[in-house]
Amino acid sequence: MYRTVDASVMRQVNKQTVLSLIYQKSVTSRVAISDETGLNRATVSSLVDELIAEEFVEEIGLGNSTGGRKPILLRFNARAGYAVGIDVQITHVTSVLTNAARDVIHYQRLELEADHGHYTTDWLLGILRQEIQSVTAAMPASPHGVLGVGIALPGLVNHIAGHVIYLPNLGLTDWAIVDDLSRWFPYPFVVDNDANCGAWSEYLARRVNNLVFLNAGVGVGSGIIINGALYRGRDGIAGESGHTTIATNGLICSCGNYGCWEEYASERALARYLREFGVEANVSPHFLSDSVRQAQSGDSAYRQAFQKLGEYLGIGLSNLLQVLNPEVAYLGGTVAEAQPLVFSDIQRVIRHRSMGANKETSIVIAEPTAVALGAAGLAISQTVKMLPVPTT
Amino acid sequence: MYRTVDASVMRQVNKQTVLSLIYQKSVTSRVAISDETGLNRATVSSLVDELIAEEFVEEIGLGNSTGGRKPILLRFNARAGYAVGIDVQITHVTSVLTNAARDVIHYQRLELEADHGHYTTDWLLGILRQEIQSVTAAMPASPHGVLGVGIALPGLVNHIAGHVIYLPNLGLTDWAIVDDLSRWFPYPFVVDNDANCGAWSEYLARRVNNLVFLNAGVGVGSGIIINGALYRGRDGIAGESGHTTIATNGLICSCGNYGCWEEYASERALARYLREFGVEANVSPHFLSDSVRQAQSGDSAYRQAFQKLGEYLGIGLSNLLQVLNPEVAYLGGTVAEAQPLVFSDIQRVIRHRSMGANKETSIVIAEPTAVALGAAGLAISQTVKMLPVPTT
DNA sequence: GGTATTTCGTATGTATGTTAAACTAAATAT
DNA sequence: ATATTTAGTTTAACATACATACGAAATACC
Structure with a gap:
């Protein structure tokens, strides 16, 4: 107290x-x-x-x-110990092994079956176990061994208890994930929201004290760093910007609300825009990268769909800038791969819709590994108490 | 560093x-x-x-x-010293004298001419000088005398330099207000955005570590407390939630953007709703309280206009809750006077549009003096360094 | 009523840790 | 060769919190 x-x-x-x-x-x-x-x-x-x-x-x-x-x-001493970071998304799982200085030692990506249908905690636990096993196999000997394992999940997570609250896209609720993993491995585990992990990763890399990390993929969420620490809010659910209203009487969202940003600035939105332009499209593991290729090969329906996506990304980002006035906003998640197709529209909309100094906020595209790296970083920060602490 | x-x-x-x-x-x-x-x-x-x-x-x-x-x-020792807090709004100025424990010793309200037309820094400086003079006249002797004078302004303020950046409703820009006031009084001065003052006031009163204070009057702005300190962002302009988009292709706003929340949830918005229902209406010093009276006397156009106002307040508040997940959200500014007419609609919309725990966030109506009291509180906190510090 | 017990506050000595200043080590400059 | 500069260590002084013992002043109990 x-x-x-x-x-x-x-x-x-x-x-x-x-x-x-x-x-x-x-x-x-x-x-x-x-x-x-x-x-x-x-x-x-x-x-x-x-x-x-x-x-x-x-x-x-x-x-x-x-x-x-x-x-x-x-x-x-980068070789003081090692950490594992795992980024679980609906379409794929990214895992990294880093040393204590957060250099990536090993990287692997696992595609998930798009039509898998119903996901269970056992199924995900199995995947995580296998990932941890194969990633730690690449680990050299070191004085401190495994500093920790960080797991980034797309949804609501109680990071203190180590519980999953709700992962909407995977349909999982109320899962004591850290307890389950601890039965298999003697490592310190950390779970957190994927956008929080991304934010922490960027903070550790650049020490920007006030930043927003937008994780835009199948869904949209954001991680917020304030005064050099993750801001999680009362219930650990701060940053749910994907479910803020940007169109009062807009499209109905999976959350039951109307006009959520996520319906306009996610992979799902991109697929809808494509369908509006007459292209058969649905979210799948390679949907976004495939679409980027189509657009870059000159397909005008794809180009227009990406332009629309960029505009809506700009609208929501502008809202975040207005409320938080961060030093930098990072754009991560799969949508970041579409940078060449959306960046100028994002910038244009922000310049138009933000006030004063917010117009000039730099928007930085994050690396695809940012979230996994951040999960590893959280694990390191938690174990090596003398490094920056994610929560104040 | x-x-x-x-x-x-x-x-x-x-x-x-x-x-x-x-x-x-x-x-x-x-x-x-x-x-x-x-x-x-x-x-x-x-x-x-x-x-x-x-x-x-x-x-x-x-x-x-x-x-x-x-x-x-x-x-x-409440009588250790005294502080002055002045809340400048476009329609009126509220001034308080408080003791060191923030008990109100003296209160006064000055109506401003609605049709005054063009405001100048000299004009406002004159008003502030007179307010400070008359308020400090009520001050008893004390060991520390005037701990400070806090001034809350509706707009963008550089609180470190003590400069006004831009007050949209008053049309004032780039004014070294603290320097000017310091030429007349030997007191420590503090200026800040009105919503920040309101937020600090509620924090000091209840020690809620993460809160949002919405100041809704002629315009809409918010003050954000995170980890028991004011969060101001990179340029001190965090909390400009009045100028976030809630309707992508909505009404044009004074800031040049389309669909700003402020156009739907301010006194100006209320006047527009009334006009839509066939009532001649314009913002003036007593516009809001008069309208509340009309609605409470049963006038259905007024009731409907307030209902619409309540719904839009709810939409924007819900967006703030989703991003910040605060412990409490305070509703201040003149619109708070309309509580009986808008509160149930606000609650209903929030319950509908927010996710999970945010549905249950308590919305508390602030006292009309909250902003002035907060300005005094900022002045005290700045001078008595051993009290809670507004910035980390 | 006398004595034990409880609680509040203070005095004293100790432990911990930072700092200032002197000192040693090891380089470059003249 | 000697002086000067910079890096790092040693030593003593200083500040502060803490543990402990103690005194003050109340209540509880026989």
Whole structure:
């Protein structure tokens, strides 16, 4: 409840500051850390010594002198441990193995049967087990081993309890997923919403303190970073921007509401636009990439459908910018693959619909692995307590 | 940049914790503080002694014993100093004088000429000077005197520089308001957006860590509290929810965009609905309260217009809930006066359009003085550094 | 009524941790 | 060769919270 500070908290905070700094920089030195943080050089020395003893930091030789003793270069020990990140989407599962510095060591993608029909927790548990097994097989030996396994899911998740609340596209509810996985593996597990994972990934990579990560695929959701921490809201369901109204009397949505953004800016929306232009279209594992190819080969129905998608992405993004005034907005999910076809329309609509400084907000396309990487990053952050903490 | 902790920061944080606790509680004691915070009793004693010396805390006698020595009761010294809060709206100006505990000592309201036409900074400066003068005349003597003057403005404000960026309804831009006021008074000044002030007021009153304050009057804006601090975004313009799209091809808004929420859920919108129902109507100082009276006297055009207003308030509020998942949403501004006429429609729409737990978010009607009180609260928080800080 | 017990608050000594300053180490500059 | 500069360590001083003991002042109980 009340946060008080004693000597040990003081040291912990300072140690976290030092490790975070080393984590961000590729290389640095004790004096450089002292200069940047304002901590006394003696304090930095003592903290760094501890971090070296814990094998989270390593000395990698001497740097260049500028007229005096050469600094001992310090680096975050990327090989301190490894983490697994798994991004579960309705059409495919992306898994990564990263080292502690979040470099991707191994990547794999599994297509899911589009017509599988009904999904069960057992079925998904089996897939996750297999993914964890095959990904960790690629892991080298290390002092800390598996720092954690992060799982990104498309829907509502109680990240504290490690429970699935509701995954609309998979039709799964109330599942103690972390408990089930813990029966099979001795690793620390983390589950979170996919957009939250994406947001955390971008935060760790660029340290933008206030950002929005839009995950647009079959559905649309967003992750929000505020003051360098994930913002989850009262019930952990903040960022459900896919189900905000952008057309008061618009199309009915799967959630029962009318005019939800998701109905206008998702893969499902793209398929509908295509049908409106006379093209037979339905969401499937390669639907989006196939459509991008069609559009790029010059098919005008496809081009127009993507243009419409871009405009609606712009409308909803503009709404997010107006409410949150973030430093950067990231566009991730499968829709990000359509960047060349939608980006200019997104930008145009934002410039038209946003006010003042929001017009200039940079919109950045995220890598396809962002969500899986973020899940791994969450797992690392949770285990290595001295790195940035996702929740305040 | 980097937050480090030494002994003095440690003490400062703990002192802030102690004073914040005393500020919230009506009365408490040293041991109770120790129990609640976990701080050692000796530490609490020492911190409380300092706070008493600074006259921010006072001992008010002995409490009841439960079988031992009676506790010395402690209380925040409400008479430590006073603060002024001024809420500037297009139709009226509300000013309050509060003591350090934010009890209202004096209140006054000034109607503004609706047909004044063109507003100037000199004109507004004159009004503010007069308000400050007459409000501080009611101020008793105190150890800290005027802790600060807070001014809430309807529009974009750079609260750090103390500059007005743009007040759309008043047509004022680029005004170093704090500099101008500082030439006339030796008080610490704070300016902020009106909705931010309202949000801060509700936070101080109830300590809800994540909330949204909707200020709906002639225009619509919102203030956002996240993790117990005002969230302002990159450029200090977060919360411009009045200019989010709720109707893609809707009415043109003063901002140039189409389908802004503000065009559907403000006093201007109410006037339009009334005209649609055949009633001659325009925004003026008493337009809203007059309309409420008309509706309550049974006029069906007015009732229907308010119902429509309620529905659209619900749509936009639902969007805010979906994105921010706050603990509570507060409805302030003049539109709050219409509570009996709009509340059930707001609730109904939210229950229909929001997902899961957001359906149950409590919507609370704010007092008409909330914004002015919040401006005073910001001024106090800025001066008395040991109270909750509005920005992290 | 006297004594034990409980609770509040303070005084004292200790532990922890940061800082300042002196010092050592090791480089470059002259 | 010597002076100067920069990196990192050692040492003593200082600040602060904490544990413990203690005194103050009430209630509970015989």
